[in-house]
Amino acid sequence: xxxxxxxxxxxxxxxxxxxxxxxxxxxxxxxxxxxxxxxxxxxxxxxxxxxxxxxxxxxxxxxxxxxxxxxxxxxxxxxxxxxxxx
Amino acid sequence: xxxxxxxxxxxxxxxxxxxxxxxxxxxxxxxxxxxxxxxxxxxxxxxxxxxxxxxxxxxxxxxxxxxxxxxxxxxxxxxx
Numbered sequence: 495x496x497x498x499x500x501x502x503x504x505x506x507x508x509x510x511x512x513x514x515x516x517x518x519x520x521x522x523x524x525x526x527x528x529x530x531x532x533x534x535x536x537x538x539x540x541x542x543x544x545x546x547x548x549x550x551x552x553x554x555x556x557x558x559x560x561x562x563x564x565x566x567x568x569x570x571x572x573x574x575x576x577x578x579x580x
Numbered sequence: 581x582x583x584x585x586x587x588x589x590x591x592x593x594x595x596x597x598x599x600x601x602x603x604x605x606x607x608x609x610x611x612x613x614x615x616x617x618x619x620x621x622x623x624x625x626x627x628x629x630x631x632x633x634x635x636x637x638x639x640x641x642x643x644x645x646x647x648x649x650x651x652x653x654x655x656x657x658x659x660x
Contacts, residue, residue: 508588515592518615519599527611534615538622545582545626557630561621561637568614568645575607575649 503544510537528572535565586626593619610648617641 514537517530539558546554596616600609617640624633 504582504585508585511585511588511592515595518612519595524605524607524611527608531611531615531618535618538618541585541622542625548582554625554630557625557634557637560634564638564642567642571646571649572607572611575653 500544500548503540507537507541507544510534524572524576528569528576532569535561535569539565582626586623589619589623589626593623606652607649610645610652613648614641614645617644 511534514530514534518527518534521527521530539562542554542558542561546552546558593616596612596619600612600616603609603612617636621633621636621641624630624636
């Protein structure tokens with residue numbers, strides 16, 4: 495049961511990364527690509543958390559935590575740049 | 581179980597690098613470079629070195645985009 499849930503989560507993360515990269519490749523404007531990068535950041539954090547459970551090492555959760563704290567910085571800078579503020 | 585995700589991340593790094601080279605706008609090239617760095621950080625974590633992944637995520641994906649944007653802003657000509 496628990497193994498099945500982990501497999502379902504891995505498949506969902508797989509399709510999240512596939513469609514995010516597809517949007518980044520086909521994206522018409524800069525805003526599409528920035529939102530795709532933001533979504534891929536969230537998917538990456540969930541992937542690290544899933545791997546922390548699979549590998550059984552809780553030190554990886556610290557990496558996910560630091561990543562979640564710092565990941566908004568790039569999107570914030572790009573948004574500020576698009577509004578001519580940087 | 582997660583080996584196919586590592587292969588997918590490697591392919592995504594390749595796609596992001598090619599996009600960063602081939603795109604016309606410098607801003608979208610910077611965004612694609614940030615994405616390549618992000619996937620590289622996740623790949624480092626999945627391959628078993630979380631400290632390298634943490635440093636790559638904070639510096640490569642966060643700080644370098646900031647410096648790139650500052651450089652783009654300072655070097656583009658203002659239209660009078």
